[in-house]
Amino acid sequence: MRYLKLIQERKKEKLKKTEKTEKAKKAKKAKIAKKLKKIAKTKKIKKNIDQNNTKKLILKLKNIQTKQDKKFQNIDSATKEYLLLYGAEYWKYDKETKKFLKNNLNKIGEITKRYLYYPNISIKTKQEGINVVQFYLYPNGDISSLKIIKNSSYKTLDKNSYETIKLAYKDYPRPNKKTKIRIYIKYLLFGY
Structure with missing residues (x-):
């Protein structure tokens, strides 16, 4: 139990x-x-x-x-494209700087194109691309802080853009005060 x-x-x-x-x-x-x-x-x-x-x-x-x-209604398309590189930063600038950029970015781009050449090695290897260059332009015509902020994926093209700016800047229009400049440089092969 x-x-x-x-x-x-x-x-x-x-x-x-x-x-x-x-x-x-x-x-x-x-x-x-x-x-x-x-x-x-x-x-x-x-x-x-x-x-x-x-x-x-x-x-x-x-x-x-x-x-x-x-x-942007009265601005040519090339200048608009350059201004778009600034993004929202553009709207923070004072009137004088905005006016300089509107009136001169396209001129700076055209002057740069006059000095620009296509590197032979890039032609042979069929390299194409666009890079964006930034630098400060001073009233005396000098530049500083030159750099590529968007590369083209090809060192030769980027280096060529850098060297071109170093040659062309002496002919750029001069601002009344230190101004940040951003331009793109296009490398396109036609008929090669």
Whole structure:
């Protein structure tokens, strides 16, 4: 009899343990489900916020674009392309600097083209590309901080652009104060 009681007690203990573990598992599952619901809700809220913010940003950008288009109406396409290299930074400049850039970036580009030659090795290897050069132009005609801010993927073309600017800058129009200049230089092969 004692033996039967022991067996029954052990069975009861096992049953209690099993019930406890099942309750713990259910509680854990419920907790996880609750967390997942919270996460899903948070993701949905974030998605809605992102969508709303994106729509607002698109509207703002459209407004800015139309304002910029109005301001750029009387500017030739080459100058527009040069001004786009400045991005939002252009709008932070004072009137005098903006006027100098509008009136002279295309001239600086044309002067640079007059000095530009296509390196023979680049012709032979059919290298083409566009790089963007930046430097500061001073009222006395000097330049500083000459660098390539977007390379053409070919060192020969980039080096040639660098050397061309070092030759051509003496003929550039001079600003009334130190001015950041950004221009692109295109290398395109025609008929080679």
